[in-house]
Amino acid sequence: MNFYKQMILLLGGLIIVSYGIAVAIQVQHLGIHPWDVLYIALTEKFGLTIGTWNVLIGLFLLLFTLGLNRSYIKIGTFLNVLLVGPIVDFFLFLDIFPYSPNGIVDILLIILAVIFMGFAAGMYTAANFGAGPRDGFILAISERSRMSIRKTRIILESTVLGIGLILGGPVFIFTFIFTFIMSPVFQWAYLLCNKWVKEQNTAVNPRKMVGQKVS
Numbered sequence: 001m002n003f004y005k006q007m008i009l010l011l012g013g014l015i016i017v018s019y020g021i022a023v024a025i026q027v028q029h030l031g032i033h034p035w036d037v038l039y040i041a042l043t044e045k046f047g048l049t050i051g052t053w054n055v056l057i058g059l060f061l062l063l064f065t066l067g068l069n070r071s072y073i074k075i076g077t078f079l080n081v082l083l084v085g086p087i088v089d090f091f092l093f094l095d096i097f098p099y100s101p102n103g104i105v106d107i108l109l110i111i112l113a114v115i116f117m118g119f120a121a122g123m124y125t126a127a128n129f130g131a132g133p134r135d136g137f138i139l140a141i142s143e144r145s146r147m148s149i150r151k152t153r154i155i156l157e158s159t160v161l162g163i164g165l166i167l168g169g170p171v172f173i174f175t176f177i178f179t180f181i182m183s184p185v186f187q188w189a190y191l192l193c194n195k196w197v198k199e200q201n202t203a204v205n206p207r208k209m210v211g212q213k214v215s
Contacts, residue, residue: 005200006127009193010076012082013124018087020116025050025088026097027106031172033117033182034161035134041169050092051085058085058133065133069142074130081133110174113180118182122189126197 001157023030029038039053043160048056065072100124126133131139142152 002200004133006129006197008195009101010079010124010127010129013120013122013127014080014083015087015120015122016123017117018084019091020113020120021084021088023097023116026173027100027110027113028170029172030106030110031174031176031178032110032163032170033178034157035168035174037164037171038160038167038173040072041164041167044139044169045167049085049089051087051089054085054088057079061137063134065140068144072136072139073129076127076129077081077131077133077136079129080124086089091205096188114174114178115185120191121182122186122191124192126193128197150210 020160021033024036025040027035028133032040035054035057036050039057042048043050051206062073098105098109098112100109101122102109111203121132130136131192137157138152142149145152147155148192161171161175179214
């Protein structure tokens with residue numbers, strides 16, 4: 001597939017996921033993703049911006065993953081670490097969010113944010129430029145400990161949530177149902193974008209694909 005098209009898919013995904021995070025932060029009283037609970041708690045406790053904590057923790061996870069299994073680290077991982085935090089801060093600074101006059105709209109906004117985040121994660125994962133820092137860390141820990149990916153994710157995100165809660169981060173019902181909404185959206189978006197990637201590869205290398213089918 002054309003490198004530039006893959007890069008557009010990656011960067012588009014990072015921008016959309018950043019906006020989704022920023023929207024969720026606007027209605028954080030309903031509950032947000034465990035990692036964002038931690039970032040907000042650290043911001044309120046120690047200062048620095050939410051995006052800065054996103055970058056710092058992402059760098060820590062990236063370095064840890066490099067020590068365990070660097071095969072999960074690619075250019076997309078570095079871009080994820082370095083860009084998502086500043087873009088989130090940029091959207092929060094611009095304050096370009098839908099107006100929310102009541103609780104019903106707040107609920108719609110948090111659902112919209114989860115859909116944005118799930119779809120965007122599917123986009124940048126399908127670009128095949130490497131896992132995000134948190135996903136790469138989970139995969140590396142799972143491989144080293146021989147625990148399932150699901151169990152590793154539950155343990156890690158429960159730990160992160162616990163730390164965020166102790167520090168005073170915003171935890172409510174949507175914190176616990178985030179995954180139930182986000183995972184199906186991620187899967188649908190990943191399959192859709194991955195299909196597009198394969199179609200682009202077929203268009204770029206038609207002779208190669210024909211040869212593979214014949215053989």
